[in-house]
Amino acid sequence: MKETDPRFVNLQRKVILFFAVAVIGIIAALVFLGIERGAFTPKYRIHFTVDRGTGFFEGMSVKLSGFKIGKIETLSLDENARVKISLLLNKKYQKWIRQDSRAMLTKEGLIGEDVIDITVGAQGKPAIEDGAVISYEKSRGLDELVEEVRPVIGEIKDIISYINDPDAHIKQTLANLQMLSFELLITKENIDKLLKNTDVNITDVASSLSKVAKNIDSTVTDIDKTILNIEGKVSPAMDKLNKTMGNAEEATSSLKDAIEKSAPKLPRLLNKGEDALNETNEVIRSLKQVWPISSYIEEPKDSLLRGDSYE
Amino acid sequence: MNKAKSKEQTFTPSLTLPPRGGGIGRGAMFCVLFSVFCLLFIGCGGPSATTLSSIHAQAIEYNRNAAKAAEKGDYEKALDYYMEALRINQSVENTEGIAVNLINIAVIYQKNGNVPEAERFIEMVFSTPDISESIKAEAAFEKARLFLKEKELSKAKEWVNKSMALNKGIREGSRWNLLGRVAFMEGRHDEALAIANTALKLNRENKQRIEEANSLRLIAEISAQTDRYEESREFYMRALEIDKEAGDSKKIAIDLMGLGELSLKYGRLQDAVNFYMRAYNVSMNAGDMEGASKAAGSLADAYRKSGDDKKAEEILKKKSEFEKKY
Numbered sequence: 205m206k207e208t209d210p211r212f213v214n215l216q217r218k219v220i221l222f223f224a225v226a227v228i229g230i231i232a233a234l235v236f237l238g239i240e241r242g243a244f245t246p247k248y249r250i251h252f253t254v255d256r257g258t259g260f261f262e263g264m265s266v267k268l269s270g271f272k273i274g275k276i277e278t279l280s281l282d283e284n285a286r287v288k289i290s291l292l293l294n295k296k297y298q299k300w301i302r303q304d305s306r307a308m309l310t311k312e313g314l315i316g317e318d319v320i321d322i323t324v325g326a327q328g329k330p331a332i333e334d335g336a337v338i339s340y341e342k343s344r345g346l347d348e349l350v351e352e353v354r355p356v357i358g359e360i361k362d363i364i365s366y367i368n369d370p371d372a373h374i375k376q377t378l379a380n381l382q383m384l385s386f387e388l389l390i391t392k393e394n395i396d397k398l399l400k401n402t403d404v405n406i407t408d409v410a411s412s413l414s415k416v417a418k419n420i421d422s423t424v425t426d427i428d429k430t431i432l433n434i435e436g437k438v439s440p441a442m443d444k445l446n447k448t449m450g451n452a453e454e455a456t457s458s459l460k461d462a463i464e465k466s467a468p469k470l471p472r473l474l475n476k477g478e479d480a481l482n483e484t485n486e487v488i489r490s491l492k493q494v495w496p497i498s499s500y501i502e503e504p505k506d507s508l509l510r511g512d513s514y515e
Numbered sequence: 516m517n518k519a520k521s522k523e524q525t526f527t528p529s530l531t532l533p534p535r536g537g538g539i540g541r542g543a544m545f546c547v548l549f550s551v552f553c554l555l556f557i558g559c560g561g562p563s564a565t566t567l568s569s570i571h572a573q574a575i576e577y578n579r580n581a582a583k584a585a586e587k588g589d590y591e592k593a594l595d596y597y598m599e600a601l602r603i604n605q606s607v608e609n610t611e612g613i614a615v616n617l618i619n620i621a622v623i624y625q626k627n628g629n630v631p632e633a634e635r636f637i638e639m640v641f642s643t644p645d646i647s648e649s650i651k652a653e654a655a656f657e658k659a660r661l662f663l664k665e666k667e668l669s670k671a672k673e674w675v676n677k678s679m680a681l682n683k684g685i686r687e688g689s690r691w692n693l694l695g696r697v698a699f700m701e702g703r704h705d706e707a708l709a710i711a712n713t714a715l716k717l718n719r720e721n722k723q724r725i726e727e728a729n730s731l732r733l734i735a736e737i738s739a740q741t742d743r744y745e746e747s748r749e750f751y752m753r754a755l756e757i758d759k760e761a762g763d764s765k766k767i768a769i770d771l772m773g774l775g776e777l778s779l780k781y782g783r784l785q786d787a788v789n790f791y792m793r794a795y796n797v798s799m800n801a802g803d804m805e806g807a808s809k810a811a812g813s814l815a816d817a818y819r820k821s822g823d824d825k826k827a828e829e830i831l832k833k834k835s836e837f838e839k840k841y
Binding site for chain 1: 657732733
């Protein structure tokens with residue numbers, strides 16, 4: 205069959221060319237993806253052994269100074285039922301992973317993804333060879349931090365209960381001071397009475413001078429007694445107050461120590477939490493802009509609270 | 516001749532030419548290639564989502580939280596959130612946002628019974644520049660509601676008409692409802708009934724279910740006033756059905772109270788007791804102590820009229836107990 209219509213001349217060649225362009229495009233995309241994902245990058249393996257495989261999984265990222273350099277290739281049990289973890293790493297980073305480098309399981313951010321972090325080895329040490337073992341160090345998690353903070357909280361609790369204890373020095377001292385002020389009030393009343401008596405006596409000086417003298421004597425004796433009484437009560441109260449001040453000073457220094465221990469950790473924890481939330485927000489915001497999700501999201505705006513005609 | 520024709524037909528170009536050498540057809544090949552390209556480029560299309568500045572997003576967040584608090588009846592919290600949303604919108608001179616939040620604050624103050632503050636905020640809406648007619652219409656309607664609450668009927672009517680002149684939209688039925696209430700309060704029952712029927716039609720057309728229930732309740736009230744028992748009862752029942760569907764406890768209690776009053780008016784004492792009891796239970800369980808107190812008073816009245824003084828006393832005792840408590 206021969207085609208005479210000029211539109212169909214060389215149609216087969218055009219179709220083949222069209223198909224070839226598509227196939228080349230797909231192959232190029234696959235090659236590009238392979239390069240992006242490091243399929244053609246030279247790699248090497250190292251491994252370490254842990255008692256429990258909890259938290260590890262195949263494909264888990266391995267990072268060096270926060271930079272992804274490989275992943276967990278396999279997890280397997282050895283003859284002693286310990287977990288052997290084999291890491292597949294990019295060859296070009298081998299120079300930094302030296303004999304004294306350590307691997308540890310850690311989290312990215314407070315609630316981030318679990319990763320294996322490898323420390324950079326000391327200069328001068330030889331690099332770990334393909335198939336060699338890297339030492340594993342157990343990292344400190346949130347539980348350990350909580351355990352560290354727990355005694356500090358306990359100390360603070362003790363101090364508060366000490367201050368609140370009705371038998372403690374602070375409370376007793378306050379009670380003594382209250383009693384002292386009450387007795388001073390009685391003394392003042394006595395002195396007032398005395399002054400009144402004196403007035404009466406002065407008006408009746410001629411008739412009862414000797415009586416007045418006697419009264420004054422006895423009053424002076426009363427005052428002496430009262431002063432002695434006050435002295436006797438003030439000095440133990442002052443001693444107790446001094447002791448209490450000493451205790452309060454001790455308590456303050458313990459509290460200060462406790463705060464100094466825990467304070468540097470708290471902002472870090474808070475910052476990590478905030479970072480993690482910000483990152484999550486960014487991911488959600490980006491997802492919202494991806495088609496077709498974006499087409500289901502309404503443009504947000506201030507909503508009007510509409511008044512009801514019957515209210 | 517026929518042969519020649521047949522020969523010409525043989526050379527007619529066609530996209531469904533028979534395959535050569537047993538390969539796939541050209542049409543099929545086009546389909547395959549087209550599919551490959553579609554697969555390659557799928558996902559590149561589609562509109563991108565609108566992105567808001569963080570300050571606008573923050574204001575909207577406060578506005579939404581306020582609406583949630585208002586829905587739960589926590590007006591104090593709602594007011595705090597709306598004030599914050601207003602402050603943020605003012606800081607970026609977002610006039611639409613400012614006007615919306617001013618109206619919302621006025622609505623909350625009105626719900627709280629603070630009419631002077633509600634009026635103050637509504638007045639501020641009218642001095643906000645560059646706002647849409649629909650927002651101005653909503654503000655005018657809110658002002659009309661405030662006048663109605665203060666029993667200034669002619670001013671209420673004036674502002675409802677202003678609201679309708681500015682913008683009708685899907686809320687037109689609510690405006691007619693308010694006009695109907697004004698006419699009813701002025702004692703113009705026939706006019707009120709005609710207006711309420713117009714409102715009912717508009718609310719049904721615009722699918723405004725809450726306002727539809729308001730129209731039905733208004734018709735029921737007018738019917739009760741004009742001695743049409745059956746009609747009134749039927750409209751109350753229909754309003755009750757919609758309010759139950761909407762889950763609005765306050766309105767459910769109002770419908771039941773209306774039915775109770777209607778039954779009492781026509782000497783159906785047992786029905787009245789049942790309706791008042793239901794209204795009392797709804798209000799108590801919704802935490803509406805004012806509504807519960809009113810229902811208890813009416814219930815005691817119904818018991819007394821039906822000769823059960825003992826129960827009337829019990830209810831009144833219970834009423835005074837919880838009035839002291841709250």
